[in-house]
Structures are given as C-alpha cells and as structure tokens.
Amino acid sequence: MLRSNQDSPRIRCQPGSRSYSEEMSSLIRLRLLPRARCFFDEPVQVKVAGLRSRQAVTMRARSTDERGVVFSSSATYRADDGGEVDLNRHPSLGGSYVGVEPMGLLWSLRAEALHQYFEKGKALEPHVVTISVHEEEGRVLAEAANERVLLGDGVTRLSVNEGNINGVLFTPPGPGPFPAVLDLNTFMSEKRAALLANKGFVVLALGIFNVNPETVTEIHLDRFKDGIDFLQRQPKVGSKGVGVISRSMSAGIASLLSVFARDVKACVWINGCGANFFVPLYYKNKQILSSLIFDHSKVIHTESGGSILKYAFTNPLAEENKGSLISVEQAKTQFLFVASEDDLCWDSKTNLDEIMKRLKRQGKDNFESVYYPGAGHMLEPPYGPFCTSSPNGVLKYKTVWGGEPRAHAAAEVHLWKKIQEFFKAQLS
Known part of the structure; x- marks a missing residue:
C-alpha cells in the first residue's frame, strides 16, 4: 500500500x-x-x-x-x-x-x-x-x-475452557503430527503462541493469573499439568512429549513442571528465578514450596517514577528461603536457560549461575545456556517495541525492566531463532 x-x-x-x-x-x-x-x-x-x-x-x-x-x-x-x-x-x-x-x-x-x-x-x-x-x-x-x-493462513485458534484450563489453543494446518508446546505467561498473551504455531507447533497458551493477583493466596501446579495432558490428547500432536516456554515468574512454574510432569521433554526458561515467588505453590492439594521473601525496603525508586526491583528479592539459597528453592536438578527435561545481564526486575544472571552450579554438581548435562549482555527482562519475539518500564501486574510497581534498546533488540532476534531450533531438535 x-x-x-x-x-x-x-x-x-x-x-x-x-x-x-x-x-x-x-x-x-x-x-x-x-x-x-x-x-x-x-x-x-x-x-x-x-x-x-x-x-x-x-x-x-x-x-x-x-x-x-x-x-x-x-x-x-x-x-x-x-x-x-x-x-x-x-x-x-x-x-x-x-x-x-x-x-x-x-x-x-x-x-x-x-x-x-x-x-x-x-x-x-x-x-x-x-x-x-x-x-x-x-x-x-x-x-x-x-x-x-500473528496468525498465519490455516492456523486455527480455539478458546479452551475445560476443567482447570482457561487458555487458547493454536494448531497448524495439515495432518501432523506436530510437536506440542505449553506457552506459560504471567498474564495471558497469545502473541508468542500464535507465532510458534506458524512454525509448525501445536501450542496452548496459559496465563499464571486469570484473576487479580491481589486475590491469589496460593497457586496450584495441577492446572498447568492439566494443560500438558490436554496437549497430548490433541489428534495432531506427536508422541515424543511436550515443550514448555516461559519467562519471568512463569519460568519457575515451567521448571517445576519439568520436575513433576515426566512428559515435559524440553523447557525454555527465560529470565527466571531459582525459587518460587509471590505465594506458596501446591500440587495435588499439598504445599510443595513456600514463597521467596521480597524485601520492599530494598526497592530502588528512580526519578522517572519507575522502580528497580532487582535487589529486593532475597537470596534463594539463604536459610529462610530454602523452602522456596526449586529442585531443578531432579528434572530429566532438556533445558534452554536464558538470562539477560541487564535485567533490573530480578537478577536473572546470578539465578542462572546458581542453577547451573547445582546441575553441574549433580553431574547433569541436560541443559544449555545463553547470556545476553545489554538485554533487559522483557525478552519477547523480535521486532516489537522495546519496553523500558511499565506497571508490574504482580508487585504493583512501575517496574524498570532494564536493557539497552539496540542490544535488547538484537538479543530478541537471536533468541527467537534459538528457541525454534531447540524445540525442533528436542520434540520433532
């Protein structure tokens, strides 16, 4: 035009x-x-x-x-x-x-x-x-x-409200079988799921929160395990297992699914934390993890009105936080760990360093890692507007996400290709 x-x-x-x-x-x-x-x-x-x-x-x-x-x-x-x-x-x-x-x-x-x-x-x-x-x-x-x-020709979009599942399913055209991916977001978004469906994946998009987080006192892993089971029942899905992609708070859920759901064969963990955060986590009506302590007094408030939260998350390895630590070394899943080195929401790099140390101590080699200098917390599919800061729906701060725009944009291009290659290698 x-x-x-x-x-x-x-x-x-x-x-x-x-x-x-x-x-x-x-x-x-x-x-x-x-x-x-x-x-x-x-x-x-x-x-x-x-x-x-x-x-x-x-x-x-x-x-x-x-x-x-x-x-x-x-x-x-x-x-x-x-x-x-x-x-x-x-x-x-x-x-x-x-x-x-x-x-x-x-x-x-x-x-x-x-x-x-x-x-x-x-x-x-x-x-x-x-x-x-x-x-x-x-x-x-x-x-x-x-x-x-976002939605390619022939890709179907289906709203799913079945039992505990409230999400959107995207299915590529053709007979299949296709690899399956559970796309976890802190809040519901269809963008990443639709784009992966264009690449030949059956994708179920779920949000961690479907209600105001202020009303949430506990999170149940069962809902996301149900999402894994739902994907495997789809007629166009192959039988090799399911992948999970996640960022931020949902990365903790993804790594836990890798521990508790044996059908999770590949997990993309982007700018996550090594511990459960916000509220206690339950599975089969039993609490499996407490919540990492957040110290509001260590939030740094900037002149723009944005807040840096990175230093307010207490050490997951500290004695008072041991009950929140995610035992990722128990998973048999293949992991792609991704950390932005200029993440100002939380210290993704240090969290990933500690996770890799624990995995190596256990003799594990079921992972690869990518670090992005100059990138911030909000790594997304490429070519969207770079976000410097915005309201945080969970912690109610106007959060500074970090990142230098040029480096962040380049990281998104590289990572998006890496994610597709990883899932195809592990799930096809």
Missing part, C-alpha cells in the same frame, strides 16, 4: 514554485520489501526512492496498541547520490536511534507517556505500523502501512 500526499499536477511548473515541490513529491516511492504484509517476527526492508541527491528526510513510524495508546518513532536520514534511502544500508543520523538499524523504526516505537508497554496480546488482528517519509519541515512525502500478522 503506497500513498503520496499529493496527486500529480496537470502541468509542468518551474523549479522553486510550490507546484514543482508537489510534483517532485508525487515521484517519491516508499517500498516495504519483500511485501507490506508479513509475519510479526519477520523483518522488512524499508526503501525510499525518488528523492533529490543527498536530500535530508525524516522517517517516522506510528502504531496504536490494543488499549488505544499511540506509539511513535522517528529517525533522520540523508539520501545517497541516487536519491535513495535504504534502511538496510544507510545510517540514521539522529532521532529515536542512530546508525544502521534496518528495523529501528519498529523496536524504537514509544508512547509519549512514561511507563507504557505495547499491548498486543490478541492474535486475530495484525500489528499495523504506519511508516512515512517527511521533508525536514514535516510535510509528508510518502506513506505505507506494514501489516505484521
């Missing part, structure tokens, strides 16, 4: 007149390659042609999330001698980012207000980003819409 802001004039005008400028803008072409409609996790090449040689322009992007909050970004570019700007080759000279960043306009999208997370949890509607080219004074020269699809 390509639209210039003026119709072509009917007469040729002399340089310097307003109509001449309008005629020139009608020749400017903004292209999104290989196509304007793509999957959410695919890159696009942004190219502008028809500019004057060495002309300076501003590229802008704009998108609205599910709550109606507008996110935007901008970057200044200078056309080459042929009057072209290619974000794959040319550097941004200023704005939301600098340097050669082909997808910079997307990952640098931000709301005007502080502490905003881009809400895109529903899979049915695409993530639409309007990209435009502007003269230095702001006049629009060309505009195009990038539709970033």
Whole structure:
C-alpha cells in the first residue's frame, strides 16, 4: 500500500514554485520489501526512492496498541547520490536511534507517556505500523502501512475452557503430527503462541493469573499439568512429549513442571528465578514450596517514577528461603536457560549461575545456556517495541525492566531463532 500526499499536477511548473515541490513529491516511492504484509517476527526492508541527491528526510513510524495508546518513532536520514534511502544500508543520523538499524523504526516505537508497554496480546488482528517519509519541515512525502500478522493462513485458534484450563489453543494446518508446546505467561498473551504455531507447533497458551493477583493466596501446579495432558490428547500432536516456554515468574512454574510432569521433554526458561515467588505453590492439594521473601525496603525508586526491583528479592539459597528453592536438578527435561545481564526486575544472571552450579554438581548435562549482555527482562519475539518500564501486574510497581534498546533488540532476534531450533531438535 503506497500513498503520496499529493496527486500529480496537470502541468509542468518551474523549479522553486510550490507546484514543482508537489510534483517532485508525487515521484517519491516508499517500498516495504519483500511485501507490506508479513509475519510479526519477520523483518522488512524499508526503501525510499525518488528523492533529490543527498536530500535530508525524516522517517517516522506510528502504531496504536490494543488499549488505544499511540506509539511513535522517528529517525533522520540523508539520501545517497541516487536519491535513495535504504534502511538496510544507510545510517540514521539522529532521532529515536542512530546508525544502521534496518528495523529501528519498529523496536524504537514509544508512547509519549512514561511507563507504557505495547499491548498486543490478541492474535486475530495484525500489528499495523504506519511508516512515512517527511521533508525536514514535516510535510509528508510518502506513506505505507506494514501489516505484521500473528496468525498465519490455516492456523486455527480455539478458546479452551475445560476443567482447570482457561487458555487458547493454536494448531497448524495439515495432518501432523506436530510437536506440542505449553506457552506459560504471567498474564495471558497469545502473541508468542500464535507465532510458534506458524512454525509448525501445536501450542496452548496459559496465563499464571486469570484473576487479580491481589486475590491469589496460593497457586496450584495441577492446572498447568492439566494443560500438558490436554496437549497430548490433541489428534495432531506427536508422541515424543511436550515443550514448555516461559519467562519471568512463569519460568519457575515451567521448571517445576519439568520436575513433576515426566512428559515435559524440553523447557525454555527465560529470565527466571531459582525459587518460587509471590505465594506458596501446591500440587495435588499439598504445599510443595513456600514463597521467596521480597524485601520492599530494598526497592530502588528512580526519578522517572519507575522502580528497580532487582535487589529486593532475597537470596534463594539463604536459610529462610530454602523452602522456596526449586529442585531443578531432579528434572530429566532438556533445558534452554536464558538470562539477560541487564535485567533490573530480578537478577536473572546470578539465578542462572546458581542453577547451573547445582546441575553441574549433580553431574547433569541436560541443559544449555545463553547470556545476553545489554538485554533487559522483557525478552519477547523480535521486532516489537522495546519496553523500558511499565506497571508490574504482580508487585504493583512501575517496574524498570532494564536493557539497552539496540542490544535488547538484537538479543530478541537471536533468541527467537534459538528457541525454534531447540524445540525442533528436542520434540520433532
């Protein structure tokens, strides 16, 4: 979809007149390659042609999330001698980012207000980003819409309300059999599950919390074990076992499922903790873990109004926390452990270091680990807006998540490919 802001004039005008400028803008072409409609996790090449040689322009992007909050970004570019700007080759000279960043306009999208997370949890509607080219004074020269699809053709989406299970099931087209993945989120989101289904996985998305966390006094592992059993009953699912993917608080649930559910064959653990957190955890009506102590006095409040929680989580290995420690060394699951080194929500790196020490002491080799310097807590599928800080639905702080935007965006691209390779190797 390509639209210039003026119709072509009917007469040729002399340089310097307003109509001449309008005629020139009608020749400017903004292209999104290989196509304007793509999957959410695919890159696009942004190219502008028809500019004057060495002309300076501003590229802008704009998108609205599910709550109606507008996110935007901008970057200044200078056309080459042929009057072209290619974000794959040319550097941004200023704005939301600098340097050669082909997808910079997307990952640098931000709301005007502080502490905003881009809400895109529903899979049915695409993530639409309007990209435009502007003269230095702001006049629009060309505009195009990038539709970033979460649900591929033929992938079915089914709401599931069965017993303890309240989630969404995504199934790829074709007869199968397909590998199965349980996608655990602290709060319900369909994005990651839908994108994995596009890659050939049957995925059940579940949220740890389906109600206000303030009303929750205990969490039962049975509900997530039921999700594993539900996946294995699906007619298109193969028989090799189930994978689990998780981040943050849900990573603890995932590692515990790996201990208690023998059908969990592969687990992706992203920026988790080595202990159970928030409320006691139960299985078969018996408490199996207490909750890690959180010291509110050690929360660091920043000038922006955001809070760094990293130092408020007490040591899982301390005597008073021993009852919350997750015995991951008892699992026979294959693990992919992932830690962001600039995580300011909690100390993912130290937690992962301790987990690996315990596994190695037990002679375990059923794991691999990846560390991302410069990345923050909120590792997600790539090319979404980078979130600096946002309200924490569990702890009620406006939480600073950490991460340097460029390094974080690169980590998401690398990790997303790694996750797919890991699940295919362990579950196919």
